[in-house]
Amino acid sequence: MKHLLFLGTLALIFVGASSFILNKETLKMNKNNHAKTSIYNFKIASIDGGIIDFSKFKGKYILVVNTASKCGFTPQYKGLEQLYKDYQNKLVIVGFPSDNFADQEFHDNKDIKSFCEKNYGVTFPLTTRVDVKGKNITPVFDYLTHKSENGTLDAKISWNFNKFLIDPNGNLLEHFDSKVTPESQEILKYLK
Structure with a gap:
């Protein structure tokens, strides 16, 4: 035994x-x-109450933008909405309302949504209000701003309306600062 x-x-x-x-x-x-993390791994709360699942955007360009309702660049909403309509067969835009710069975003998601719809007719997906920098940075922006995560580039979010363009295979192509408008050739050259 x-x-x-x-x-x-x-x-x-x-x-x-x-x-x-x-x-x-x-x-x-x-x-x-x-395997490196992919943009398609991310899901985030939608301002409409649902979930924005980036895996559903496979096969399309994705333009990620940190937005604000009370900024000198806020009129870019109009250009973003037009870009979204003009290229909706191959582009999705996702706006990330953020209050990381000079208190330029409403604190209530309902106010943000109402402002965007009423003033700019925004129909592209918006997230709930998030941080795009700092210790509470939302994971999507942590991914987009670090080469160690996205495999392409490091980027600093300098102000509202920074833009990140991702190709139809989920690869980060470029980061554009606030001054690059949605209708600029820097963006359009990828979509034409």
Whole structure:
């Protein structure tokens, strides 16, 4: 009986050691070959109450924009909406309302939505209000602003209406600062 108990214990030790070695090898393989995060991994709360699932945008360009309702660049909403309508067969725009710059966004999501619809007829998807920089940065912007995450570039969000263009395969193409308007050739050259 003691002999069987000894053999059972020995078998458990062997299985445990084997499992540890396999897990260590698996971790090493995953560390060396891990797939980079993709824009398609992200989901975020919609201002309409649902979820914006980036995986549903596969096969289209995606223009991600940090927006604000009380900014000198706010009239870009008009250009963004026109761009969205003109290229809706191959482009989706996602606006991320943010109050990270000089208190230029409403605090209530209903006010943001109402403002955008009433003043600019916005129909493209908007998220709930988020942070696009700092310690509470929303994961999408953390991904977009770090080359270690997106594989393409590091970017600093300098103000409202920064834009990130992603290709139909989910690859980040470019970051545009606030002064690059939605109708600029810098953006349109990718869509024509």
